[in-house]
Amino acid sequence: MDGVKKIATRQSYGEALVALGAEHDDFVVFDADLAAATQTGKFRDAYPDRFFDAGIAEANMMGMAAGVAAAGHVAFASTFAMFAAGRAFEQVRNSIGYPHLNVKIGATHAGISVGEDGATHQCNEDIALMRTIPGMTVICPCDDVEARAAVRAAYETDGPVYLRLGRLAVPVVNDRPDYEFHMGKAFTQRGGSDVTLIATGLMVQAALGAAEALEAKGISAEVLDIHTIKPLDVDAIVASAEKTGRVVTCEEHSVIGGLGGAVCEALSERLPTPVRRIGVHDVFGHSGPAVDLLHEFGLDAEGVAREVEDFLGR
Template sequence: MSEIKKIATRESYGNALVELGETYSDLIVLDADLAAATKTGIFKKAYPARHIDCGIAECNMMGVAAGLSITGKVPFASTFAMFAAGRAYEQVRNSIGYPHLNVKIAATHAGISVGEDGATHQCNEDIGLMRSIPGMVVINPVDDIETKAAIKAAYHYNGPVYIRLGRLVTPIINNSKSYHFTLGKGVLLREGNDLTVISTGLCVAPALAAAKELAEKKNIQVRVINIHTIKPLDEELVLKAAAETGKIITVEEHSVIGGLGSAVSDLLSEKLPTQVLKIGIQDCFGESGPAVDLLHKYGLDQEGIYKAIIGNL
């Protein structure tokens, strides 16, 4: 059996920018002195005249991106999630969100999978911060194929978009020939009627693996949904799953406060009250350590998801 190919979504981002840059000359990439880490350096090498290094000045970078968008350019502003959503929140809110400008914010190194950089750099609050901004689209792609499609969709969408990307390599679960990305539409990955697992980003692959293990060992049929666009949420898909399976478990590499679990719970509490278990970072900070070990400790790997499902049937 061949090994599953893995690639970090931040690298997919860099490659997607180059592909788009070949066709669209209005695409401009900004970075805050992290081009090697965010992989915008790939674009810089191909199109140096359209790459702007704003230095370690993330707040200023958001203002520059806002100004470029007013001139008709389509700027992608890139830095770590901790700096894009955290340090520059005010500028994103007031300079990009409030005037609803056509700026794309690509935030890499999100979540605890940043690993050894530790709690100060492990942004587990960014989805909550960004989805609270009126009109902001929030995307958290699962793999290389979905990331490239998401970057393309973000470019063609007229308005502010926040794209969450990771440092850790992740398995490719989608088929490049058949995959279709639509903003605001989730993807049903596995059928099942015993309960539904709704996941996003890095946690989708282990959720799928846990569902397969449950089917093989316990004959428990778990429906698995990938929500790549957290805002706007695919309400139709979530409500259908809740109605047909009765129980929902959300899994995300983010705080259980404000993220995917909160978005799903907000919807269901209003339109179809349903039991929801939220798996994620449980109102705590992360810590320094290897990314894989941290995901295991916080219950976000296949074993942790499997145990959580068994414990909540």
């Protein structure tokens, strides 16, 4: 995708908050001393009276956001995914999820593509953690267009929302006239008949690149963009699996409990189908340039195409 505009979804998040703030004055933004990295600093600069820095105290920040939401407002609480889903899990579960409050968690720097920050900051478990919380909506947008739409949808959704966002600038693929974002609904990026590639986050771009390479080898791959992992669009997944007979899931997350697990759970109940899961296989990440790490873990177009060919016995 050389020559295509690239934007990090964390940047889209910050800019979307500013745009939303111009339309609505009933929400506030919290951050845990990472406003420059999470891009919430843009909102702070535009609306300083509606921005609160909780310091390096993520669990406290979730409690503060819960208090604001309990008082009838909407709160966005932002930090790295490792801290939002990991360090503050108890507060997210008990103070936000249990009372079903309008707190929207902007979790940036998720996955292997955090790069040089290393294994401790490369959160590959957050989708699994968040989707187990009853009533929690989980969204993982793939590009700038989708991320901006996701922020607006999160604001409009009743109850807690987990927004999974990335550090790495990624190609914009949804700047197209037929694209529409609907919470809980898959978007078919590309039709196909031989295999279904079900992807989320930056793996949508990898799946599209793989589908192009596979087409040159006579393999027709359908690509489903699953931006909303919970609630999952089971009907779209079943319909595509019924058409192609083979499914490959693609995620920048552990294959345990993430998109691949959710898809397997759905298909096992509705339409048992052979599935290959592409993601992080029960290992920690490590330090290195983001693009190199994605290649090493097979989370790029080349890696996806190779796995699909192996899965199909080609």
